[in-house]
Amino acid sequence: MTNITLVRGDITEQEVDAVVNAANSSLLGGGGVDGAVHRRGGPEILAACRELRAGHYGRGLAAGAAVATTAGRLPARWVIHTVGPVFSAEEDRSATLASCYRESLRVADELGARTVAFPAISTGIYRWPMADAADIALRTVATTPTEVTEARFVLFDEKAYDTFRAALPGGPAGGTADGGPER
Template sequence: MRTRIIQGDITTRAVDAIVNAANSGLLGGAGVDGAIHRAAGPELLAACRELRARDLPHGLAAGAAVATPGFRLPARWVIHTVGPNRHAGQTNRALLVSCFSESLRLADSLGARSLAFPAVGGGAYGWAGRQVAEAALDAVNGFAASHPGSELELVEFVLFSPEMEAAFNAVWAQPR
């Protein structure tokens, strides 16, 4: 499995699935979440409302992941995951790692060969770029070790800011 770190707009990526840094309500929001909802069109909001009514009446828990179609996006699927909110006292790093791990697992189960992540937990949820990058790297390494037969070939980290891109590049450059 190859990884790539780029600065850009995740809504334009021609990959099988993109990950949405969602809130627990799954009904859109600011940042990446809002951008994905706008680009996917109103069908995404309708699908999320149906998920909430049918399967997630209390919302999606931090660290969990669920998929919807991508609708008007180039990506076939949107995988929604909720990062722990440091500003709300959710400082359990394992939940942050789980966002990446569960998204990788779900992408694999959907048959995705390519997946793009934003900096889940960064930005509004208060995790520093280095912390997000370390959690992402741990999840990717753990997934690769535990799923040797996965057809997932490419994992991209599509980061909005140069600072976040630099944090990911610095973590990935360290020997482990």
């Protein structure tokens, strides 16, 4: 069973096997989490992403899919890039958001990663409502069969942290919430 933990902090500082990057489909960096991962991880991540684009992912990575690269200078072994969907009030894209988490766990299992740090995928520039995103993320990770022993949700600000904490399976007591210093 996967232990779900919550941490308020910077995902690029997490000492885990794999960090999940909320990437854009180009895989070549961007804003938010994606920009932070590329800046902190250094040119090795961009070089690996360019190799992916030169090969199987010539048209980019589809929303809901996941692929791994080196973590470069991050204190992790790998970065798992996944592309979240843009929120739409007219079209239910919840299955695509859930796929981001399932596919990231599948890639983590292929790599042998046991500790994985997740951001709140699609909640930034893609405008997914935080409460709904938290529910989808936590429910998906809690119910997806995986060898990952710790799924750490790293929330950048207090609002996101509080929203995820309230959505923990079984309520705030359903997982581990560490609002203290980053780890």
